[in-house]
Amino acid sequence: MTAYERCRVLLRFADLMERHADEIAALESWDGGKPLEQTARAEVPMATRCMRYYAGWADKIHGLVVPADGPHHVQVLHELIGVAGQIIPWNFPLLMFAWKVGPALACGNAVVLKTAEQTPLSALYVASLLHEAGLPDGVLKVVPGFGPTAGGALASHMGVDKLAFTGSTGTGKIILELSARSNLKPVTLELGGKSPFIVMDDADVDQAVELAHQALFFNQGQCCCAGSRTFVHERVYDEFVEKSKARAERRVVGDPFKKGVEQGPQIDGQQFKKILGYVKSGVDGGATLVTGGDRVGSRGFYVQPTVFADVQDEMKIAQEEIFGPIQSILKFREVGEVVRRANATHYGLAAGVFTTSLDTANTLARALRVGSVWVNCYDVFDAAIPFGGYKMSGIGREKGAYSLRNYLQTKAVVTPLNDPAWL
16 A cells, blocks of 8 residues: 555544544443543544644655765665554553554554553554554454463564553563563563652742643543652642642542543442542551542542642652552652652653743753653644653653654665766
């Protein structure tokens, strides 16, 4: 298929996603417990935009002609990598489908995609739309299944030429090992995080409270880049804690299909119990439980929006990825201190900075060892913005032009020039 034909297929697919947006949003909410307003207003449009972005790239991927020191013609070809295995998580299945399938198909690859066992529906549905848009049979296979079986088979398969995985850091290590034990297929990983959200003393506290709240509680707190360590300058700390308590208590928890609901249930019973275990750890460790800390009602996996104050760096809730609606608020005194403490983690996925000082923003943006720094904003995920982590938060980047590199091989072709007119 020519690059232009691939472009047209992806554009038709994006049109079909728009046409079936209501069904896709409902499936995504039904499967994962997300508020329908979130999936309909944000996630489906973002996934559609991502597919159009990569449709635009399909016929603009080209190689180079480079000069040589002698009489040789040198071409650098950017070729498709072959069969791409992709494993997506349960927290954002539709978006992860777009982030991975879009660039892989734009580059001309075939894809075998494993969905999470908890959330297979949206990927299966939009894959059928992709075939309706003209994708040839066999180019995209969607395989729901469990990690150790379906995921392990994909990571170990000698016929898979590249693997992309989004999920936990622990599973990412297993994926790398399986690749090494099979055919050394290249691997890109988007893994866990313990992202700092830093509020300086010059910040508008009301705005900072709302932004920090959304940075943590969005998607029931089940977000790899959640601002899960809220560092607040000591001069505004007490005010920030009180206003964060009030905002958490106003958060609407309930049926994700009801209008106005901000937070649905956690993904399953295992995650529900894990989150409540972290609440106990916070209390036992000496943090102050400001609000929340229990389940909502007696049915379903609903957790109260929870805020801890007086959190210390060595506490479990400040060290480990919780993946739930628990905000940990830590106090700091000066910039050098918060940089050191923010970087004192195995993770390096993202960070937020809230300040009115351009100098402070620039200092923190360069000092924080993370893949994304949001200044006076958070969770901005335009299709062209690369996303990925430092350290144990991953290898490689998703989205933007950078993601294309994951699905291309680079080949040098050298031929001699006899009696060239120029070199």
